[in-house]
Amino acid sequence: MSRTFQEGVESAIGWLTGPALVTDGLPVGERGRAMRLFSWNGAIRGEYLSTRGTWESFCPLWHTGQAVKALVMHDRIAEAEFCADFILANQITEGEDAGLLLAFEDHPELVHTSAVMETLDGLFLLAEKTQCARYADAAVAALDWTARKMWNRQTKKFRGTYEVKNRRPVFTHAASPERPLLDDGVFLTGWRLTGREDFLDIAVGAAETLLREEEPAGNWMRYIPCVPSQGLIHPRQAYWWGRPMLALYQATGDKRFLDCFERSAGWYKSALRLDGGLFRHTGADFNSWSFGHSASGSACAALVLADCRAFFDDGTLTPYIEKALGFCLSMQFDCPDRPELNGAILEKVLPPDGSDRIPYQLRDLGTIFFLQAAATCRS
Numbered sequence: 001m002s003r004t005f006q007e008g009v010e011s012a013i014g015w016l017t018g019p020a021l022v023t024d025g026l027p028v029g030e031r032g033r034a035m036r037l038f039s040w041n042g043a044i045r046g047e048y049l050s051t052r053g054t055w056e057s058f059c060p061l062w063h064t065g066q067a068v069k070a071l072v073m074h075d076r077i078a079e080a081e082f083c084a085d086f087i088l089a090n091q092i093t094e095g096e097d098a099g100l101l102l103a104f105e106d107h108p109e110l111v112h113t114s115a116v117m118e119t120l121d122g123l124f125l126l127a128e129k130t131q132c133a134r135y136a137d138a139a140v141a142a143l144d145w146t147a148r149k150m151w152n153r154q155t156k157k158f159r160g161t162y163e164v165k166n167r168r169p170v171f172t173h174a175a176s177p178e179r180p181l182l183d184d185g186v187f188l189t190g191w192r193l194t195g196r197e198d199f200l201d202i203a204v205g206a207a208e209t210l211l212r213e214e215e216p217a218g219n220w221m222r223y224i225p226c227v228p229s230q231g232l233i234h235p236r237q238a239y240w241w242g243r244p245m246l247a248l249y250q251a252t253g254d255k256r257f258l259d260c261f262e263r264s265a266g267w268y269k270s271a272l273r274l275d276g277g278l279f280r281h282t283g284a285d286f287n288s289w290s291f292g293h294s295a296s297g298s299a300c301a302a303l304v305l306a307d308c309r310a311f312f313d314d315g316t317l318t319p320y321i322e323k324a325l326g327f328c329l330s331m332q333f334d335c336p337d338r339p340e341l342n343g344a345i346l347e348k349v350l351p352p353d354g355s356d357r358i359p360y361q362l363r364d365l366g367t368i369f370f371l372q373a374a375a376t377c378r379s
Helices: 005-016 029-034 060-073 077-089 113-118 120-130 133-149 183-194 197-213 237-242 244-252 255-271 295-312 315-330 364-378
Strands: 047-049 054-056 110-112 157-159 161-163 168-170 360-363
Touching: 005 060, 005 315, 005 364, 029 054, 060 077, 060 113, 060 120, 060 364, 077 120, 077 133, 110 113, 113 120, 113 133, 113 157, 113 183, 120 133, 120 183, 133 183, 133 197, 157 197, 183 197, 183 237, 183 244, 197 244, 197 255, 237 244, 237 255, 237 295, 244 255, 255 295, 255 315, 295 315, 295 364, 315 364, 360 364
Parallel strands: none
Antiparallel strands: 047 054, 047 360, 110 161, 161 168
């Protein structure tokens, strides 16, 4: 059957607050069971393995933090608070690591700095919507921990991962032991709320590093999760680091940041395929692999381009935004044999493996970022 855009949005919300939401308190998948989390209620299930019909977890905190953001943007406050409470339940509140979020990702004992930062914008947005300070307080505490433990003032970059057991930063990626993270501009938000100049200094310092190391224009191929050895760019890299450049410009008046934001928007214009799709592996020349599209990347393109359209009053960007959102909607399950998939946005089609198994990879991020983009682009 065919759904209208609003019906697709409502169906996506239904999936996120239904099959994707943990309400029984049980860890999700083998990876989830290995994570030392204090609670699972309110988490978002990360991945659905279509070949086995089972769920797996991948960094439940930052994925759930982004889901909180999407739910607040669609005025689903009760569900957003339920998810936010999962995040707060997995925050250290005392001692040397006070403020640390247990944002495990691909290793059950290592917290990723980027995952901590990507958890926070939803908490800030929820606090603003509900006027409940505890969500913002938790986010500020996480920023304080990140500033104390993971920011390198000499290099103007963040240390990548933190070993909770031994309370120390560790380097797990030789290609990118440190990164100039700007994800969601959360240090700027923390600065606006608290007036702490060190938060502003960190945001500006990371942005200055990004300006120096930008390559190709509007993007940063040298850092993971890009694959610099193969010249492949991750579809959300320019979203995490290019989009906040607009907020940096608005905070500082430095036009270099605005120009960088505009280049990131230009990268997305070129990276989108004719139907609005975007691939997980895209080269600097915008060539790509044949499989492995990224619906979340299309949604992030729509978000960046919507910001650009609004700031510059540029209506020529509307067709790009519409086709990116249209691609996401075309990837929505609207009549699946498995009811637990209804309303979800398919993230990726994998290369065939020689069998007749359907090579789908369903990740919660396709649905989450689609909902954020749908709310942003309609406003």
